Amino acid sequence: MDLWRHNITWKVIKDNYVPDNLVVKTPVRQVGDVVIDEIEQLNFNRRKTLDKLFYEKKVKSQKLIDLKLEQAVLEDRLKYAFLGQIKEEKEAQIITGKVQDAILRKEAAWSIQRIYTEIRDIMKKDALYFDAILATVTNDGYHQSKCFLGATKLGQLATEYLDDRRQEYDTLEKIILKDMGSRKTDIKVLHEQVNSTSDSIKLLLRKDSDINTCAINIAESQSVHELNKDIGEVEKTLKFLKNTTLVNSYSAIYPCLDEQFKQHRRLKHLAEKFERDRDTLLNKTNHAELMNNVLKNTANDYIAEYLYKKQEYKNSIIQIREENENCAKLLRKKHEVAAQIRIALRQLLQLSYNLKPPETMKKKSSSSTPHPFNIAQEKEKKMEIPDEDEIDGRKLISIINKKFSVLMATYFALPEKTAPDEAYESFEQMMQARTIFFSKVETALSESSLLQGLYTEATTQLTREDIKKQSKELVGANTRNEDMVPVFIVPTKSRLLIAMKKSKSKKL
Secondary structure: OHHHHHHHHHHHHHHHHHHHHHHHHOOOOOHHHHHHHHHHHHHHHHHHHHHHHHHHHHHHHHHHHHHHHHHHHHHHHHHOOOOOOOHHHHHHHHHHHHHHHHHHHHHHHHHHHHHHHHHHHHHHHHHHHHHHHHHHHHHHHHHHHHHHHHHHHHHHHHHHHHHHHHHHHHHHHHHHHHHHHHHHHHHHHHHHHHHHHHHHHHHHOOOOOOOOOOOOOOOOOHHHHHHHHHHHHHHHHHHHHHHHHOOOOHHHHHHHHHHHHHHHHHHHHHHHHHHHHHHHHHHHHHHHHHHHHHHHHOOOOOHHHHHHHHHHHHHHHHHHHHHHHHHHHHHHHHHHHHHHHHHHHHHHHHHHOOEOOHHHHHOOOOOOOOOOOOEOOOOOOOOOOOOOOOOOHHHHHHHHHHHHHHHHHHHHOOOOOOHHHHHHHHHHHHHHHHEOOOOOOOOOOOOOOOOOOOOOEOOOOOOHHHHHHHHHHHHHHHHOOOOOOOOOOOOOHHHHHHHHHHHHHHHO
């Protein structure tokens, strides 16, 4: 009985600790989740209370049975006090004792089985929990070790870089100090030479005029030799400084020295900055080690779930980016197709500008033959305000439709020529194109000449008009705007005639 009471009490106390553990471990959630948890906890407590009442009822019923048995025994003793205990009663007592022992053993076995089942379930839950903790700790250790290794590599690289810069700085400092010492010595010598020159310059001034000493050769004095010597030393010093500083002129020596002083100060500040960066990296490394130790000693139940969701979000982000790239490619292709369509429409519109309106066709003389491609004459050479380019494709299509509808109506209204007339005209034009007439020669031809009054036919030699025409076509082809020129070639009247001749010659 005490064992049962202990088990039930321990179970109830353990279940009461569950809400506290949930409050401690779980993060703050929404109000609906909290209400559902409270309802579940209240239901759980009511069921435990019901189990406790059933258990108390069972205990009291067992106690009542024991009391009834004891009452029966006492009544038997009072009733059969004069008789001794009979044999069957003894056997019944023995059997009852054995039955009671069997019942107790059975109940003990059931309780032990139930306890071990609960222990097994708890151990399964603990195994899942500790497996999750172990996986989380392993992943955290891997990532933190990777981070620490990267920080260590960066620190090592920064240290090596700082050491290299220090060596370079020391080398440059030695070279600069040596150079500055030599320059200081040279400048000191130069000052001395300048001072000596300024002292001796007054001795070199001419006191006599050219009128008195025009024919007198004065020997050079010692001061002149010293001046020449000083000038040579000054030139030598300046040349040395010029070669040392690698400049093109003497006037650039001082700016070069000033620039070297500035570079010295800049390198010094740069070295100090690298030292500060090194200290910052060391502090960050120490902080990373501290955080690594803290994360090793602490664990969170939701790290594995967080990493899983993070990987899912990354995959979804990658998928969305791929979809965006595909949409962007499709949009670019659509823009390219639209641009090509717009260019083609602009070409057709530019082609339609050369077509004459119907009013100009009516003003022509009756002798002129209408043509489907009424090419406008050359425009007058004057400054005109250019029209703005139309961008809307629908307007372009409407304008082109109007232009070419008039053109097609004019084309179908032309009278048809008979085949013999067309053949005769084509043959005549072909012969005229291939014939070259000679100009009159100033010198009279001889009587024996048989070529007088005749003309020759040259199929390969070009006339002056043909050469001008070809040069004009070449100039027009090289000066045209490719964005506004139509892809196809507009058939002019001569080209149409040539095409008709070729087709008829093939038929013949």
